[in-house]
Amino acid sequence: MKKLIFIGGIHGVGKTTICNEIVSTYSLDFYSASEIISNVKREQFSSSKLIPDIEDNQYYLIEGIKNTKSVHQYSLLDGHFCLINDKRMVSKIPEFVFDEIHPVALIIVVDEISTILKRLEKRDSNKYDPLFLEKFQYEELEYSKFLANRLNIPLQIYNQAIDSKNLLHEFITNLGVGK
Structure with a gap:
């Protein structure tokens, strides 16, 4: 990939x-990390969101x-900047992954936990613990800030609840990026 913009969020x-x-507005290619990993591994992820081999998957990515x-x-x-491991704990994607993929910018998407809960319950038909999701989103946000600082690249924090898409x-x- 030429110039990579990484967009994460829980x-x-x-x-x-x-x-x-974004893809419908700008001239850029779009990829999903999970689809890339699944294609290289020739294996689909489960709907549980629990990932037992987070670091191994990053090599596939x-x-x-x-x-x-x-x-x-x-x-x-x-x-994602973080995922849920098979022990149901938030696990950061190793730093070396971001060194290897060389993003030119990071975007972190956040939202109200109540809104995320509704989306997840509708999409996955699963119940999620709001306190866990809050911790997960906090960890993802803080890690994105750390990575942007470490890599010396711009970070856009996009809060769907309050920010205009114009931002x-x-x-x-x-x-x-051109249109």
Whole structure:
């Protein structure tokens, strides 16, 4: 991939919807980290959101990204800064992954926990603990800030509950992504 913009957020925050809107507006390629991993592994993820082999999967992601042929100058990768491991704990994606994929910018999508709960229950037909989701979102947000600082790249925190989509579009345009 040429210039990668990494967009993360917890399950059910609305990343895919936002990514689809971005892709319909700008000239960039769009990839899902989970789809890349699934394709390289030739295995589907379970709907439980519990990932037993988080670090191993990241090697598949890196391999898949290296073998991806982008059409546009910029690519958007929908993924996570943290995941839920098989022990039901929040686990950070290892730093080396972000070193290897070389993002030029990070976007973290956050939202009200009550809204995320409704989306997840509708989409997955599962009940989720709101306190756990709150902790998960906090960990993801703080880790995205850490990574942006460590990699010395811009970070856009996009809060769906309060931010205008214009803020997100301005950030992407300022990166040099054309329409």
